[in-house]
Amino acid sequence: MSLGDVIASQLEEQVINGSIPAGAKLDETAIATRFSVSRTPVREALHILCGRGLADRVAYKGVVVTRISPVRIDEMFEAMAELEAVCGRLACHRMTMSERAELEALHHEMEGLAEADDGSAYEALNTRFHTLIFAGCHNTDIIASAEALRLKLAPFRKYQLSEAGRRKRSSLEHRQIVDAILDQNPAATESALRRHLISAAREVVLRRQRLDATTTGEVE
Structure with a gap:
């Protein structure tokens, strides 16, 4: 870096x-x-x-x-959700056995980090987790698009993982994603990834609203 x-x-x-x-x-x-x-x-x-x-x-x-409105946050996470859903759907049938095993092993490691409340390590592996799903679609143009948007959203995704409660919810959401990919269920994978990104967007918006309320004196 x-x-x-x-x-x-x-x-x-x-x-x-x-x-x-x-x-x-x-x-x-x-x-x-x-x-x-x-x-x-x-x-x-x-x-x-x-x-x-x-x-x-x-x-x-x-x-x-720049002023970052809730609408703008929703738009970016919606775009990411759709790209990740496509990657996940394709990965269901295109991931190799070794790629599936790596994804599951990484998730197990992240579960331990979430329980141990190791936020920095969890956030780093979270990036690897989603990158593995991108790579699993085996389409270079889709991967490039997903990576470009991931970089743009990176600070927001890091921000929403800064609380222990959110990391534990994230880990549970990852479990659903991994299970759907291992079951080679494209519909379930798309749904799980969309819900995961919606959950992340909601966390960002709610935390920023709480900060705004605190700043203006609405919350003591």
Whole structure:
């Protein structure tokens, strides 16, 4: 992971949790000073944020944080759900025996991490879990599309897995996905993946709403 990626990851988290509000300017010099780096990795980080729709380059203003509405979150997760559903449906019959075994073994490992409350390790394996399903469809163009959208949604998916309760629910949802793939049931796989992404989107929206309410004093 490059220095720019590290900076981008921290800025993304602050944008999504509201620490850096919509409309705020992301000043290169100030960020470089904060992280004790040159402006080169900061420019890389801001490029990543813009590419993921978390910030925009505005004429005469520079890079400004985008307002992320619940509707926009729903749209992105809906698109991801449909792409993952396609990958899962195809993977049901195209995954090799070794790929199926790897998916099941990875899920077992994630179950242990969810119980042990190891959020960082769980989040990393969560990316591998979904990447295995993409790869299992064995269609390079679909995989490329799914990976591109996964990168855009990555900070949101990381955010919604930051609480232990959500990780445990995620693990249960993964169990349904794995069972459907192992049973070679495409309809059940599509349904389980769509429900999983809907659940993730709901978690993001609800957490952001709670943060907004706390900020405005509606929740004590």
